Amino acid sequence: MIEKKVKWLWSYNIGKTEQWLSKMAKEGWHLISVNRWTRTFSFEKGEPRDITYRIQYNSKGNTLPKTLQKEGWSLAYSAGKWIFLVNEEQTIRLYPSRDALVKRNRTHAYVLSVISIFYISTSMLPIILVSILSSVMKGEEVLIENLWIIILSVAGIIAVASFAIYVFRTYRRFEISEMDAAIDSIPTGKRIRKFRAAWMYQLEDTREWLEGFAEQGYELERVRAAVFTFRKTEPNHIKYECMFEYKVQPSYFATHKEMGWKLKYSSNMTLLNYSIWAKHYKEEEEVPRFSYDKQEQRQSIKRAFRMNLGMSIYLVFLLSFSFYTNTLVKDEPFIAWSFGGVMRPLLFLGLLYWFYKFVQILISYWKTMKALD
CATH class of the missing domain: 1.10.287 (Helix Hairpins)
Known part of the structure; x- marks a missing residue:
């Protein structure tokens, strides 16, 4: 007996699709084919079984490595680059990579x-x-x-x-x-919130600011935009790292978590990614670092500096152009009860602010690089 079901956006909601396939298997419906164009899944009626599904996307063929075969994984169906793997083991120690x-x-x-x-x-x-x-x-x-x-x-x-x-x-x-990019939260302690505008443009200053709060007994829990949430704890020695990466590799978060770092913030994109990490240490221990190689540290600082300097220059140019078009082109007073009359002071203040941030970025970069020498 064959049954067909349509699931339109299954390829984007992989986790729920795998759970759905496992549920179908428990009810005795086992996957036999998938039509990629009509989004139709075909099932064949059989004995109910407890099966774990794993969906992969691979352009290098559907050959299953022997290490995965030894762990109980087998091919259920493949269509183009899509591969559907199954495993009936009670305890699964190794899962296929899905980079x-x-x-x-x-x-x-x-x-x-x-x-x-x-x-x-x-x-x-x-x-x-x-x-x-x-x-x-x-x-x-x-x-x-x-x-x-x-x-x-x-x-x-x-x-x-x-x-x-x-x-x-x-x-x-x-x-x-x-990618194991979940934020490590703190379950107890009174919350306080602090606002720090444009903190991404001064990563080293932000790091020192966070470590100052740790000395006062406030540990960072999470960050949303420019709002930092702290939990009241005992005064601690906590090393923070504020990082910028052009492109985050799939193993980036898991690797540093295995080394004892706790993820406190990660921007929504793995391209041009900002992240904040924390690690506790004892007073007599060496202060931990993401990297102990000074050349690698310099490269990381330069990477963030180039990104932040480029963004600040772009914003100064954009605000300058907008301010020019709203000031010199419009034939009315600088401040007036009109859209332009309200926008001009705001654009002027924004322009002053980003000039200030531009100078701060340069000074912060000079101080950070000098400290490494």
């Missing part, structure tokens, strides 16, 4: 995000809305065709944005699980 699957879903998530941003930013909806508002204010009749265009435009924007958000969120959950 290629993480990279595939990451690419899809980033590409869809770019497409959705481009679609929304180039949409004619704002122009149409301004046109209708102008017609209403002039007492003119609004065409029904324009209303339908607005409805369709809004529906299109919602659909594209929703799909992009869904793909990115499911990919991120899968990546966190596969």
